[in-house]
Amino acid sequence: MEEKKVYFAVFVRQSIYAGMFLLSKAAFDGGMSNFVFVFYRQAIATLFIFPIAFYFERKTAPPLSFKTFCKIFVLYLFGITISLNLHGVALIYTSASLVAATVNCIPVFTFLFALLFRVEVLRLKSMAGVAKVGGIVICVGGVVMLAFYKGPQLTFFNNHHLFHIHNHHQYPLHQNNWIKGCFFMLGFNVLWALSLVLQAFVYESYPSTLLFTSLQCLVSSFQSFIIAIAMERNLDQWKLGWDVRLLTVAYCWFGRAIIDWRTL
Numbered sequence: 001m002e003e004k005k006v007y008f009a010v011f012v013r014q015s016i017y018a019g020m021f022l023l024s025k026a027a028f029d030g031g032m033s034n035f036v037f038v039f040y041r042q043a044i045a046t047l048f049i050f051p052i053a054f055y056f057e058r059k060t061a062p063p064l065s066f067k068t069f070c071k072i073f074v075l076y077l078f079g080i081t082i083s084l085n086l087h088g089v090a091l092i093y094t095s096a097s098l099v100a101a102t103v104n105c106i107p108v109f110t111f112l113f114a115l116l117f118r119v120e121v122l123r124l125k126s127m128a129g130v131a132k133v134g135g136i137v138i139c140v141g142g143v144v145m146l147a148f149y150k151g152p153q154l155t156f157f158n159n160h161h162l163f164h165i166h167n168h169h170q171y172p173l174h175q176n177n178w179i180k181g182c183f184f185m186l187g188f189n190v191l192w193a194l195s196l197v198l199q200a201f202v203y204e205s206y207p208s209t210l211l212f213t214s215l216q217c218l219v220s221s222f223q224s225f226i227i228a229i230a231m232e233r234n235l236d237q238w239k240l241g242w243d244v245r246l247l248t249v250a251y252c253w254f255g256r257a258i259i260d261w262r263t264l
Helices: 002-029 034-057 066-093 096-116 127-148 175-205 209-231 244-263
Strands: none
Touching: 002 034, 002 066, 002 096, 002 244, 034 066, 034 209, 034 244, 066 096, 066 175, 066 209, 096 127, 096 175
16 A cells, blocks of 8 residues: 555656646746746745744754855755756747656756765666666657657647737747757756755755755745846736736645655
8 A cells, every 4th residue: 555655646746747847838938937937936935934944943953054055055056046947948948748758867867966976876787777777778768759859739728718828938939949948958957966966965964854945945036036137127027917827836836845745
């Protein structure tokens, strides 16, 4: 029974991610700025998790040194702020299906970085080692196929009044943008995987799970805000109405909250 729960949890997790990609794609195609979206996503997460972390761990948390704070700041500048903005641009340039597929390369890059930093060991003479290599080959092969093959566009969601998609985003879909999007997605996967490995070392300096996560959200919110106001000066882009923009921000925040809660 416990094994079935694990498989069900993985299914729910991937389903939540699929919803994030689809809604984000709809919001971006509807004209929403991905830079503003990243800021709202991180800001709402900060407002939600920081009070909870402060309430439960304010007495047990270790002191936060300036050196540790600098490590957290730099780590999540690349691991969250820049990577999520790359992810948004990649989603604009390509499709939700490609992004959902290439995200599965994160375990591959994480494993490679873990080998590089000697966190993981690969034994090719064992069945586990052969299985790891085989999984890497299959995963990379599938991603390459999806990156270079683009099928017909599915438009049955476009008629729903909630989405209001009129293809008026500044990045039209053509082959050059598709290739650019693949490279942006590659950058996202590499930075995200690298941050997963490095955060284990940073966590040793500040072993407080909830406060560490809340600092991650707080730092990335500040960084995302700086990038957003630098890249997006149109005040209309910052408004959230009763449309797919508000739905996307709320869903991505709630979905990430569920995933992070089940991960802790």
